[in-house]
Structures are given as structure tokens and as C-alpha cells.
Amino acid sequence: MIDETFLTTEEVLEYLQVNLRTVYRLIKAGKIPAVRVGRQWRFRKGDIDAWLDNQRPRAAARGAQAVPATRPAPKALRPHILIVDDEASIRDLLAKTLALAEYDVDVA
Structure with missing residues (x-):
């Protein structure tokens, strides 16, 4: 019988042991x-x-262990971005937002 229990976003992040941003990223990516x-x-x-x-068989088929979704990408694999703006508040806001999205950020 199909389980018709519905979970909220918060319950899913606890169930999957990931952060909220990861849940939304998975939703957006379909x-x-x-x-x-x-x-x-x-x-x-x-x-x-x-x-x-x-999700499990793919990792097993490659001979790799399952990696938690919350593990940050190695710095070399993270997208790198340079922020240049004459307003400090805009620079800071962009830097914080992009850092949360796991970008490697430099500010000039």
C-alpha cells in the first residue's frame, strides 16, 4: 500500500539530513x-x-560510497566569481548571497 503521509519542507530536511538550501535546490532542479x-x-x-x-544504486554501480548532499564541493570544483561594484553594501550582499550558493567569491 502506498504511504500517503505528507511531509513539510522542514520534515524532509530532517529526514534527509540536509540543509534547507539543499532541499530547495533539489526541488528547483526537479x-x-x-x-x-x-x-x-x-x-x-x-x-x-x-x-x-x-539514488543508491547509481553510487553503488560506480563503486563509490554515497556522499551526503550537504558536503560542500571541493574548492577547485566550486564556481569562482569576482564581484566588482562601487557600492560596498551591494558588494557585501552579493558576496554573502553567492557564498551561500556555494560559489568561491572574490570582492574587488
Whole structure:
């Protein structure tokens, strides 16, 4: 029987042991099954479990261990960006936002 239990975004991040940004990134990329209800996202627990099961064989087939989604990319693999603006507040805001999105940021 299909599990019709719905999870909130917060419950999914706890269940998957990832941060909120990762959950939203997976939703946006269409990698995780989600339904938008009004302004909020909902997830069927059964769909999340099936999605998890589908993720495991790929790692095993490559002979690699599953890597948690919250593990930051090595610095060499992270996109690098240079921010140049004459307003310090804009530079700081962009730098913080891009750093949260896992960019390697330089400010000039």
C-alpha cells in the first residue's frame, strides 16, 4: 500500500539530513518529487523513500560510497566569481548571497 503521509519542507530536511538550501535546490532542479500547495512545498513520504532508493544504486554501480548532499564541493570544483561594484553594501550582499550558493567569491 502506498504511504500517503505528507511531509513539510522542514520534515524532509530532517529526514534527509540536509540543509534547507539543499532541499530547495533539489526541488528547483526537479531531482526530488515535490508538490506545491499554495506557497508551501509538500512531499509524499513514499515518493521520498522511492527517490532515495533510486539514488543508491547509481553510487553503488560506480563503486563509490554515497556522499551526503550537504558536503560542500571541493574548492577547485566550486564556481569562482569576482564581484566588482562601487557600492560596498551591494558588494557585501552579493558576496554573502553567492557564498551561500556555494560559489568561491572574490570582492574587488
